[in-house]
Amino acid sequence: xxxxxxxxxxxxxxxxxxxxxxxxxxxxxxxxxxxxxxxxxxxxxxxxxxxxxxxxxxxxxxxxxxxxxxxxxxxxxxxxxxxxxxxxxxxxxxxxxxxxxxxxxxxxxxxxxxxxxxxxxxxxxxxxxxxxxxxxxxxxxxxxxxxxxxxxxxxxxxxxxxxxxxxxxxxxxxxxxxxxxxxxxxxxxxxxxxxxxxxxxxxxxxxxxxxxxxxxxxxxxxxxxxxxxxxxxxxxxxxxxxxxxxxxxxxxxxxxxxxxxxxxxxxxxxxxxxx
Ligand code: KIV
Ligand code: NA
Numbered sequence: 001x002x003x004x005x006x007x008x009x010x011x012x013x014x015x016x017x018x019x020x021x022x023x024x025x026x027x028x029x030x031x032x033x034x035x036x037x038x039x040x041x042x043x044x045x046x047x048x049x050x051x052x053x054x055x056x057x058x059x060x061x062x063x064x065x066x067x068x069x070x071x072x073x074x075x076x077x078x079x080x081x082x083x084x085x086x087x088x089x090x091x092x093x094x095x096x097x098x099x100x101x102x103x104x105x106x107x108x109x110x111x112x113x114x115x116x117x118x119x120x121x122x123x124x125x126x127x128x129x130x131x132x133x134x135x136x137x138x139x140x141x142x143x144x145x146x147x148x149x150x151x152x153x154x155x156x157x158x159x160x161x162x163x164x165x166x167x168x169x170x171x172x173x174x175x176x177x178x179x180x181x182x183x184x185x186x187x188x189x190x191x192x193x194x195x196x197x198x199x200x201x202x203x204x205x206x207x208x209x210x211x212x213x214x215x216x217x218x219x220x221x222x223x224x225x226x227x228x229x230x231x232x233x234x235x236x237x238x239x240x241x242x243x244x245x246x247x248x249x250x251x252x253x254x255x256x257x258x259x260x261x262x263x264x265x266x267x268x269x270x271x272x273x274x275x
Pocket of ligand 2: 044
């Protein structure tokens with residue numbers, strides 16, 4: 001049975017953890033879908049891990065739609081969330097609804113995610129009214145990197161922590177079906193998770209969240225530019241790719257690949273006529 005928006009709440013109520021990863025293309029999404037991961041986020045992190053930018057700010061709606069299309073074609077079990085890129089919703093409630101609609105209509109997403117707390121509640125309500133489920137995202141919100149002055153753990157002092165608890169409650173009121181908590185102390189994530197009825201999905205937010213998400217290139221050791229403390233390498237795919245590519249180069253250079261078993265051949269009598 002496909003994982004739907006109502007399963008998020010069911011999982012929280014049954015104390016079943018929600019599993020999420022990011023994905024940006026068809027073949028990767030298909031592997032995750034076949035593994036029956038609950039949900040995939042087509043994150044604007046694609047700006048960094050797929051497009052090689054230093055942060056997520058240059059990602060466009062066109063980028064997001066392009067990748068969301070590829071992922072949604074692969075998923076018949078997994079729920080697909082499309083991420084709203086920088087300046088696709090900050091500008092107005094109207095822009096937020098129109099661009100959320102594009103991720104669903106053109107991209108095939110089943111829900112959207114956007115960064116920010118109380119400030120964006122009107123945007124979230126309007127999108128929800130347009131019949132599009134919304135996932136919130138608070139804590140370290142990478143689109144605010146220039147305001148934060150870097151990628152830093154959030155919610156460490158009393159005021160900031162209280163603000164995040166308040167933001168989470170406001171997001172629930174605005175109609176969000178889940179909230180990503182990024183890079184906050186695990187005790188704060190626990191308090192937030194206990195003070196709202198919708199599930200929290202943590203990344204660098206400890207074990208008390210109702211679910212977890214990671215950028216897949218991080219957990220498979222495929223992105224070496226930067227490795228945050230909260231990332232665990234679950235499989236060293238980066239190493240496997242290095243080994244595979246290096247063997248390929250060597251075998252091609254030595255004339256070992258392709259072997260006969262990888263080659264097509266002519267019948268003997270046809271071959272004779274060609275000389
Ligand atoms: O873009 C992204 O990958 C995200 C997750 C890290 C939550 O927003
Ligand atoms: Na994101």
